[in-house]
Amino acid sequence: MKPDDEQLFFGHDLATPLTNLHGAHFLLKASLKGENPAAQEALDILQGNIHSMERMLGWYWRIREVEGQLQPVDPWPLSGLFARLAGRIEGEELPVHPPAAVACQGRTQVPQEPLEIGLLGAAITLNSASEREVRWTFEAGEGVLWSHVEVDGDQDLLDPGRLFRKVYWPSRRKISAWSDPSFPYLRAVLEPFGGSLELVWAGDLWRLTASVPVVP
DSSP states (O other), rough: OOHHHHIIIIITHHHHHHHHHHHHHHHHHHHHOOOOOHHHHHHHHHHHHHHHHHHHHHHHHHHHTTTTTTOOOOOOEEHHHHHHHHHHHHHHTTTTTOOOOOOOEEEEEEEEHHHHHHHHHHHHHHHHHTSSSSEEEEEETTTEEEEEEEEOTTSOOOOOOHHHSSSOOSSSSSOOOOOOOOOOHHHHHHHHGGGGEEEESSSSSEEEEEEEEOOO
């Protein structure tokens, strides 16, 4: 599909029916009279699926925008990353705990906003897919900053292949901010700079590790 055709498909062809679905949901909700649990449940299901469709389409398009198009930026200090992530988690009411900060004197040329969104989304996705609380820590290494998101569970808890294929994994709690992409977004942000993302299981522990390249 040509870029212009793809833009038309996402920007108009799919946006129009989604807008109409929002309108239909509003009219149905406004016409609901009195107590009707079955009708309310149906409206909740409709609203949840509209939200998921918007996220899937939105994140697919955002991944296409970053794939192969991100350019190095002037190095910025990673020491402020942890406070920024914690602030976004609180301000955007995201369903994960802030990561533990570490001493990191390095800088990175990975664009800041996509990196933050990718890290947040990966942690949220692991939380949603496992339906368990996750532990998020960072580790400073030689020329790299490691992000580790861990969750306890047996080998059947997660399907790595599926997680790396899905552009969005519905959260257990509706998220308004665009901070919830799945793994492909973070991988697309890191790979042009030599970073990586992997999910491994060992000893009843799943660990999602992202490597953020660091420059002096």
